[in-house]
Amino acid sequence: MLAGCSTSDRDATAEETGTDSTTEETAAAGFAADATIGIALPQKTSENWVLAEQLFKDGLEEAGFNGIVQFANGGVTEQQNQIQAMTEQGAAVIVVGAIDGSQLGTQLDAAKADGAYVIAYDRLLKNTEAVDLYIAFDNYQVGVLQGTALLEGLAARKGDGPYNIELIAGSPDDANATPFFEGAMSILQPKIDDGTLVVVSDQVTFEEVATQGWKAENAQKRMDTVLSGFYTDTELHGILSPNDTLGRAAMTAVAQAGKDTPVVTGQDSEVESVKSIMAGEQWSTIYKDTRELVAQTIATIKALQAGEEADVNDETSYDNGVKIVPAYLLTPFIVTQENAAEIYADDAALFPLTQE
Numbered sequence: 001m002l003a004g005c006s007t008s009d010r011d012a013t014a015e016e017t018g019t020d021s022t023t024e025e026t027a028a029a030g031f032a033a034d035a036t037i038g039i040a041l042p043q044k045t046s047e048n049w050v051l052a053e054q055l056f057k058d059g060l061e062e063a064g065f066n067g068i069v070q071f072a073n074g075g076v077t078e079q080q081n082q083i084q085a086m087t088e089q090g091a092a093v094i095v096v097g098a099i100d101g102s103q104l105g106t107q108l109d110a111a112k113a114d115g116a117y118v119i120a121y122d123r124l125l126k127n128t129e130a131v132d133l134y135i136a137f138d139n140y141q142v143g144v145l146q147g148t149a150l151l152e153g154l155a156a157r158k159g160d161g162p163y164n165i166e167l168i169a170g171s172p173d174d175a176n177a178t179p180f181f182e183g184a185m186s187i188l189q190p191k192i193d194d195g196t197l198v199v200v201s202d203q204v205t206f207e208e209v210a211t212q213g214w215k216a217e218n219a220q221k222r223m224d225t226v227l228s229g230f231y232t233d234t235e236l237h238g239i240l241s242p243n244d245t246l247g248r249a250a251m252t253a254v255a256q257a258g259k260d261t262p263v264v265t266g267q268d269s270e271v272e273s274v275k276s277i278m279a280g281e282q283w284s285t286i287y288k289d290t291r292e293l294v295a296q297t298i299a300t301i302k303a304l305q306a307g308e309e310a311d312v313n314d315e316t317s318y319d320n321g322v323k324i325v326p327a328y329l330l331t332p333f334i335v336t337q338e339n340a341a342e343i344y345a346d347d348a349a350l351f352p353l354t355q356e
């Protein structure tokens with residue numbers, strides 16, 4: 001037992017397997033029960049990341065690991081430095097929620113060369129061989145659910161079409177933003193083509209509707225411009241928003257323009273948005289239970305520690321540009337006022353909000 005010296009433990013296993021670390025080879029190695037585990041989180045752009053921080057701290061401690069859990073609120077360079085430091089501290093596993101999934105190649109190569117197992121958490125790591133596993137909710141499905149909810153909300157709240165809508169996408173540096181948007185457009189594009197939906201601004205490409213840094217102020221600013229440019233005499237019936245933070249920002253812009261509340265989608269089940277849904281304002285959100293995502297990640301780390309293979313349930317969907325990253329995908333749920341109590345039944349923080 002080499003407990004107490006995680007660096008040499010990990011180096012020993014790295015030597016056995018060489019630095020060519022496919023999932024199987026690294027997984028088969030195992031590592032010390034009290035090994036250092038690095039968790040590199042992005043910026044606090046939504047509540048799910050804040051929840052993840054505490055869940056990782058508590059979960060890793062309970063499992064007996066030496067957890068290093070860090071946000072990179074300063075941006076990409078800070079995250080690069082954090083990952084490098086985790087490698088230098090001998091982390092056996094590095095879990096990354098990337099700010100920009102294609103800017104970490106150098107640091108991830110170094111982590112792999114040192115024998116660490118690299119897990120992309122929630123957001124895919126792009127254009128690098130140096131990622132072993134992706135653990136996330138099914139991002140494309142999130143978009144499909146959002147697009148479907150928008151159509152249902154329009155029919156329920158805005159009478160017969162055609163409906164005037166606007167589109168918002170997430171941050172271009174986040175690998176999730178594209179599958180969210182593409183999933184939603186797989187539902188909405190046919191309805192745009194047949195005239196049921198009218199994007200009055202004509203801003204329909206990802207580039208035109210993206211929101212740098214997932215920042216509320218950027219979404220609000222763009223909506224202000226769209227509203228004053230295209231909606232002075234026109235009703236806005238619906239907004240596709242990729243998450244709750246941006247959805248609320250868009251609703252603020254609409255309210256400030258003195259217009260009726262449109263049907264607005266979201267994601268993350270943030271407290272303010274769940275309240276808004278229950279009050280009949282925001283139409284929908286997505287439930288991606290962060291407890292489940294963190295629990296799956298920690299269960300995977302424990303399996304690797306014991307020398308077992310990581311759980312994988314998808315080996316085809318996530319091409320990161322240089323390889324298909326084996327993935328473990330969890331199921332996201334759509335939430336509206338109608339099913340909120342049912343969906344949040346086991347969530348002590350959210351369920352009470354459905355009973356007020």
Ligand code: BGC
Binds near residue numbers: 046123174176242
């Ligand atoms: C997450 C979303 C979140 C967004 C902004 C995405 O990568 O999957 O749940 O809303 O980041 O923080």
